[in-house]
Amino acid sequence: MSKQSPFDQYKRYLLLERGLSANTIDAYMRDLSKLVSFMEERNLSLKQIDYYKLQMLLDELYKQGIKPRSIARIISGLKSFFKFLVLDEFLEDNPAQLLETPKVGLKLPSVLSVEEIDQILGVIDVSTVEGARNYAIIETLYSCGLRVSELTNMRFTDLYFDEGYIRVSGKGGKQRLVPISETAIKKIKSYLLHRNKINVKKGSEDVLFLSARGTAISRITVFHYIKLYAQQAGIEKEISPHVFRHSFATHLLERGANIRVIQEMLGHENITTTEIYTHLDKSFIRQEIIEHHPRNK
Numbered sequence: 001m002s003k004q005s006p007f008d009q010y011k012r013y014l015l016l017e018r019g020l021s022a023n024t025i026d027a028y029m030r031d032l033s034k035l036v037s038f039m040e041e042r043n044l045s046l047k048q049i050d051y052y053k054l055q056m057l058l059d060e061l062y063k064q065g066i067k068p069r070s071i072a073r074i075i076s077g078l079k080s081f082f083k084f085l086v087l088d089e090f091l092e093d094n095p096a097q098l099l100e101t102p103k104v105g106l107k108l109p110s111v112l113s114v115e116e117i118d119q120i121l122g123v124i125d126v127s128t129v130e131g132a133r134n135y136a137i138i139e140t141l142y143s144c145g146l147r148v149s150e151l152t153n154m155r156f157t158d159l160y161f162d163e164g165y166i167r168v169s170g171k172g173g174k175q176r177l178v179p180i181s182e183t184a185i186k187k188i189k190s191y192l193l194h195r196n197k198i199n200v201k202k203g204s205e206d207v208l209f210l211s212a213r214g215t216a217i218s219r220i221t222v223f224h225y226i227k228l229y230a231q232q233a234g235i236e237k238e239i240s241p242h243v244f245r246h247s248f249a250t251h252l253l254e255r256g257a258n259i260r261v262i263q264e265m266l267g268h269e270n271i272t273t274t275e276i277y278t279h280l281d282k283s284f285i286r287q288e289i290i291e292h293h294p295r296n297k
Contacts, residue, residue, distance in 0.1 A: 006046055007032060010084050019172040023149060023219075031077040034061065046085070050095045054078065058099070068102040075099050110237050112247045117142055119233040120226075129194040130212070134225050136184070136191040137209055137217075141241055143184035144168070145248035145266050148219045148241035154208040161185050170267035178265055 004012070014025045038057045039049070061071055078096040085091040121138060125131040141151060150168050158167040165177045201214040209217045222241050230239045249262050
């Protein structure tokens with residue numbers, strides 16, 4: 001049996017020890033492929049990679065027109081990879097440790113108003129299997145603030161409608177209970193009446209949201225329909241399934257929900273990830289301070 005390459009060992013480490021999802025691991029490995037190409041073009045081994053060669057790689061990426069935000073992500077991946085090689089005693093030093101991450105401005109997520117969400121839902125033909133499913137999907141994304149991968153992985157055994165909760169398997173396999181609205185419950189139940197018409201493939205019996213083929217719906221399909229409905233509704237904002245998650249958090253914050261509660265619902269490990277939503281509506285934040293600070297009474 002041939003020994004695994006350091007790249008394969010790193011991939012295994014991300015899966016087994018870090019517990020990352022297949023999609024996240026693929027993203028890490030795609031970024032590392034730029035290092036692999038750089039090494040192959042120059043006939044270099046990993047042990048020949050030093051800080052200056054990594055700077056050469058980054059210079060090339062800048063010349064290719066790769067944006068600073070993407071460069072920052074690639075640098076983060078390189079640091080993680082070389083740190084792993086040091087821990088695994090493949091290398092003595094981490095050549096990526098001193099790489100400087102380009103400064104990128106705070107990226108504020110796109111947010112839809114409640115009216116815009118209703119406009120998108122309003123164009124869906126719920127008399128079809130596909131339409132009933134897609135309406136339930138969008139309502140669930142917005143009602144529960146789910147990542148699209150969390151939604152596509154949902155099972156019947158994750159539904160606790162009597163208690164008003166769903167169980168969500170998030171990043172790293174971590175589970176959390178998230179309240180679900182009566183509207184979303186109603187739309188899921190409507191979809192289930194149509195789901196009975198789908199020929200479910202073996203092994204997918206417990207999957208909640210099915211494709212026409214009878215297997216779990218893919219992230220790409222969810223993305224496709226959301227883009228389509230947004231266009232039909234005349235929404236010109238950049239839109240993706242994640243926009244409903246951003247809208248969930250922003251609307252809760254605007255209506256006075258505690259940011260720690262929002263953090264828990266979103267499954268953010270770090271409160272600073274959730275705090276990006278506090279930058280979305282400066283006028284709202286100022287109004288909150290004016291209304292609630294004792295000095296303004």
